[in-house]
Amino acid sequence: MQTAQRKSLIMLRWMMVASLALPVALFLVAAYVSYGSTCEEADRDIRRSLDVVHEHAEKVFETIDRSLSEIDEIVRDLSDAEIKAREQALHGRLRQLSDTLPQMKSAWVFDVQGRPLVSSMIYPAPDMIFADRDYFSAHVTTNAGSFVGAALTPRPPDHGAAFFSVSRRRQSADGRFTGVIQASVLPDYFEHFYARIGRAPGSYFALRRFDGLVLARFPAAQRSAGPPPNDVPAAAADTEQLVTETSPIDGLERRVGYQRLAGFPVYVSAGLETATIRDRWLGTMGRHLIFGIPATALLVVFLAMARRRTERFYIEAARRLEAEDALRHGQRMEALGQLTGGVAHDFNNLLTVIRASADLLRRANLPEERRLRYIDAISDTVARASKLTSQLLAFARRQTLKPEVFDISRSVVTLRDMVKTLVGSRIEIVTSVPDEPCYVNADAGQFETALINMAVNARDAMAGQGQLVISVTAAPDLPTPAAPQERPPLGYVALAVQDTGIGIPQQQFSRIFEPFFTTKTIGQGTGLGLSQVFGFAKQSGGEIGVTSELGKGTTFTLYLPRVAPAEQPRGDAGGHAVPIGGRGMAVLVVEDNIDVGRSATEALAELGYLTTLVDNARDALEELIDGGSRFDVVFTDVVMPGMTGLELAEEIRRLELNIPIVLASGYSHVLAQQGTNGFELLRKPYSIEELSRVLHKVVPVPLHRAPPVAPSSEMR
Template identity: 55%
Template sequence: MSMPGRDLSAPHDFRIDCLAVQSIPSVPTILDVVCRTTGMGFAAIARVTEDRWVACQVRDDIAFGLRPGDELEIRTTICNEIRQSGTAVVIDHVAADPAFCGHPTPAQYGFQSYISMPIKLPDGTFFGTLCAIDPKPAVLNTPAIIGLFQMFADLIGFHLDANQRVASSREALRLYENIIQSHVAPICAFDHDYRLIAFNKAHNDEFFRVNGFYTEIGDVFPDLLIPDQAVIMRANMRRALSGETYTAEVVFGRPEFGQPCWEITYTPLRNEAGEIIGAFHQAHDISARLRAETELREAQETLRQSQKLEAVGQLTGGVAHDFNNLLTIIRSSVDFLRRPDLPEARRTRYVDAVSETVDRAAKLTGQLLAFARRQTLKPEVFEVGPVLRSVADMLDTVTGARIRVVTDGLDTPCFVKADISQFETALVNMAVNARDAMDGGGTLTLRLIGSAMLPPIRGHGGAAGPFAAVSLTDTGSGIAPDVFGRIFEPFFTTKEVGKGTGLGLSQVFGFAKQSGGDVDVASVQGQGTTFTLYLPEIAAETDPKPVEELKSDGFPMGHGQCVLVVEDNIEVGRFATQILEDLGYRTTWVMNAEEALETLGPDGSGFAAVFSDVVMPGMGGIALAKALQHRLPHLPVVLASGYSHVLAQEGPRGIALLHKPYSADQLGGILGRIIRQRSTAPAG
């Protein structure tokens, strides 16, 4: 096998060349045969380069005077011409040879007969010559003599190449051994019988560290381990011996030595034919890394808890402030309503104030739940462009003549599945923010891009999509860098007192996240801001609303039907039963879902409907409704909830839902509607 690219003409130690030739056992015999066959008195093997001629081995019966290692000036030899031409030179009688009779070399060295054959390695690299001289003429230019020299030259070249390869292989093996032995990672090789056939020092040292004794070549490696670890080790070794390359994290070692965790890479060991003759593994003790990762996770969790507490503190303060304002209005209005002499006009005004304040409180709660991603969304499939156009028309009306509303890309067919009401609210919240930033004048651009990618936002990885990208760009003052990172925090606002609650952008953030998307912001002070809302884009399809949205019919009265009220809160339960009785229903009140199922019995006879809270100890309202849909499908169920993480994640799936705070007419309207629907529905 040749070694392409070897350059034996490069400067090196000629002593090595001499030793390489002299290490060939047949060289003395070759030189002896050359002299006996040709009748010549001097024969040599020379290493010839561009500027050197060195005798590697010599047979001298004519006292020519050269010994191994001696040199001739290259310019005084014919071998330099042979090196250049790569062909042999054969002279029977110099005086009679027209090409060499006047050549200076024969005269300088006093020979009349000469033969020199180039020695080439199997890859064609020129090494030197096999040459012979004698002061007397000789018959050399015959096929037998030339063939003999060619054979000997090829034989010498083959041996030099083979010896060089053996030396290189040994050197490589020594290099590999040095590398492996000096490697800090434990490395060991094993055969099909799981016996150790090689290992480095680190392997033995580490094995001793975690087991208390050393390994030896020939050991069945799994048998050295404690039983439960032996099973794992044998299985891992078997996988590698079957041809699999893989990495595993396992615990090896004895309990008294700490049993560290190792990351071990297994690799099959193959021969030149590609056959698996064993396998080897390389191990790393990752116990320290795992401890550090655990400590980091604990530190991060501690930080998150601290941040949560801080956020809770901010939320508590903000909620308390806003709700106290609302409760002040309600309490003051109720105090006036208790006066028996209150004029009807003022009574109406205070009743309206209470009702409006309750609506404001419900809206505030909804914004908080949107930020917390706890509101119950009612997703439906809709085309984004028409909704954007409708919102743009509305904004163009309410923002005033000084703000120009521009749209772009709204004709792009683009569908999403989201709560359309929350989507519109998010757009309005961003638009209001933009309007305030422009101080009443500028351009507001609404743009839609379909099939967009979700870029990395606030340290979170992006996604390929497709996403609908809805952006609102203003030409306002921009966002200051020192507040840029806080704009989505609840109750954080840079507006004057009374100008904003700081919950608008929180609603946008919560709606985007709960809808499977995100919201990004880019801003340059003095030039403007762009908010981009990303929502997952889907194919157009008909998708009915999952929530049965029932409207009020205005204090519809019951007719003595019995309603099972399920409510764990005493005050709410008492008030709900009072409302229902005032609406003309009979009621039975239980404190939990389990008691409700027991009260309804196997057929629910005697009850026209079930009115249940969602969040209760034990079985919740959703689970109760699903159980009743299965057991008593004829019995209508209404759920009431201020919030529910289950509803937020799953939705009520067709169950009638009444949002707290609810009014008497809303409760009466929903009950009247579903009872009528069930009573008129066809049987079976």
């Protein structure tokens, strides 16, 4: 007890440690999982934003591309002189086109030297040369398609907004370069759009060329007169995965995704600052900590209080245990005295009968009729003693059962007349069995004994007058359901024995299955009947239940696991037939009790058997190995010093000596737990008739040996 108390206090200490360590560990795991979830959610937000800005940029560039196509269609068949001649009208058309597109600042048409022929912004077009601009020089030597230029600022004296160009090459029918058509696009248009959709903290958007030059950006970078900034390498546009990068423009680390624009040498990007993602994660974990820290603190406080109270409880329990030990010792002695007294009383009665019969048999000139009567009395008393031992072992669940598959309904019908004789004519017996068979795998003899014990118990409760109802039903489960892995597939068969007797007081329910507990007067019962039923039910994998109401009767219900029908029906036992002669059958008898061994060999010798007696398993193995062909069967006791009879049988089987084996035992915990492993078993005490029949059962082939001159028995 003190060890258990120390263990419980140690466990409480560890629980206090765990109350801190476990929440910390759970918090770390939750933090790790939450960080991953936060990053995944941020990636989803970035991809959604990227889809939005990609669709927006694609529509803007497609609109500008259509505008350039329209301008090209207007001036395609006009020479430079015709364009200058019609400059005013063309200026109006270009201005109308640029005014309808908020993203377009102006539209221009240049000649082969880079002089503007017409402009949507200025009429007349300024006399300047723009051949140094990238949107013009890109088309001089080759057809660059829809060229996207770098972000530029207007040349003095113009001080308008910054822009980047989208231009196309003008060429004659034979492919000669004749000039450029150019549209100036406002970066502010993109940046204002990005500002509207990028309201979340840390949002980032950009429009870039393939070489990484920034065309538009949010948050906007400060523009300078120097070369345009490179935010990331051009190769970043080739990846479909989100990447974590640090911008050289503002030095901030971001999680960024990229998408190309179909047909144009630009791509868009969207992202979130990693600091913003961390802030989201920290905010989530902070909300957990608001509840987690107080809860953990309360748990630690409660455990500390529980530990202090437990220590006080153990101190008080130790004082109580000192007082209870004396009472418990007295109860144990009372129970032991009751059990010992009951066994001694019953066995003394049986031994008295045997002793008296044996003394009477010694008298001279005893008539044959009286001699046979005394012999029958001894035999019947031995049978009663064997039954008493069987009931004790059944209660202790240590008997060796011989299970077989049989129909409970058929057994109840067969035993009805016997039960009627036992309970008397003033008790009405009503039986109820189902139409379909109810098979169980149990010891049929023990089952019949259990039924008779319950019927006799009911008779005594009714004082020999009333109604006894015996019913058989199928039950899917026990009154207290078993675990799923322990429940038999077909359920249970319930045998209920109901009487109309006086009933059982509630305070006696816990004792009715105790051995030798009885409410009857001395001499009217041993108190082992219900104990046998209880032990038989438990050892057979079943249960015994009882319900009772004072003045209205009692119902005992025996539950046994239900099984499928056996292929071979059980046959009738021939235990009361005459003994079978040996006809020269050679038997090796292995028995450590010399008196028991000699009585068996002498009885077998009287029947014509050839017997050899050894008192241990090792000598038996030597006899079999040296001349195993001399013996037809081995008859061995189970409980012996050193090697047991069951181990001897297993060794004979392992050596493949090919000789039948019969086991004999009055009690063996090994047999009760493991069974006989397929060997034939004869229970002690046995009669010579039973012994001869079981020997012939395992050696069924008739032996053609010359009968011996005289019965022989030798002791080795």
